[in-house]
Amino acid sequence: MTRNGLSRTLQMLNAEWAELSTSPLPTPWLLAHDGFEEGDTLGDIPRRVRERPDATLLALLTLHRGGDALAARAVIQAMVPKMVLMAGRDPESSFDDYLGALWLRIVTYPLERRRRAIAANLALDTLKSVTATARAPRPAGLVWEPVDPLDDAAPVLAAGVRLGVIDARTSRTLATVYLAGRTSAAAGQVLGVSADAVRWRCSKGVRALRAARDELREAVAG
Structure with missing residues (x-):
């Protein structure tokens, strides 16, 4: 994120999500989580995450582990506000740095042993990764x-x-x-x-x- 406004990557993410947001949830998603309802669209995902964060994120991360790339994209969108906030407070690292680190955290998230406070875990792990990369002595x-x-x-x-x-x-x-x-x-x-x-x-x-x-x-x- 630039100090003068939204990063190009963030603008692209938001534009892509605007196009995706009207799409109905895939049937496997409805089966994976009872918090998803018939008639929900991708645009409803951030709200569902706010309502039932752990259950919703667990379902999405499980779908992603099974090969559903769109599920990871939905997790990214739900976490974007937090990434914007953290990047805005960081004088050394950009939104793009946080986004890249978040992707890795999503890909490697240990579903079996960290099933609570998932959003907080993703955010904290991302912050630790970005901070370690930016400040490690070379x-x-x-x-x-x-x-x-x-x-x-x-x-x-x-x-x-x-x-x-x-x-x-x-x-x-x-x-x-x-x-x-x-x-x-x-x-x-x-x-x-x-x-x-x-x-x-x-x-x-x-x-x-x-x-x-x-x-x-x-x-x-x-």
Whole structure:
């Protein structure tokens, strides 16, 4: 977020959501959470999150783990106001920094052991990640690594390609979304594919990276 107004990424997110907001909720969403009602649209998601935050976010994160990229996009939109607030208070890091860190937190969120205060956990984990990246010392001649190697997406993607977990096309798609902070539609314009194709590649790539988490951590750390 710039100090003079909304970042381009935030404007793009809001524009994309405005287009998506009138779409009815997918049937699997209605089955996943009794707080979703027939006739709800994507535009109702932020309200549902405010009404029943843990149940709603748990349902969306579970859907995302099953390969539903749109569910992660809905979580992002529900968390945007908090990301704007945190970025506005941060003199060192931008909204795009917070968005990229939030994506990673959503992808790696431990559903089995952190089922309460999910919104607060996502926000705090995002803040910790951004703060650690911005303030970690980087002495000349030394390569800095996060405490958890998987906190930094770029080397994870490189290791994923090197180990054959994902291919180069998937890596580029993930980088265009997660590292550059682009929406699915904007990433599709860069990559020359549809927004749906971007979401599908991201879902497939994230599942593959998650399955190889331990192997990737060792490769990145080592």
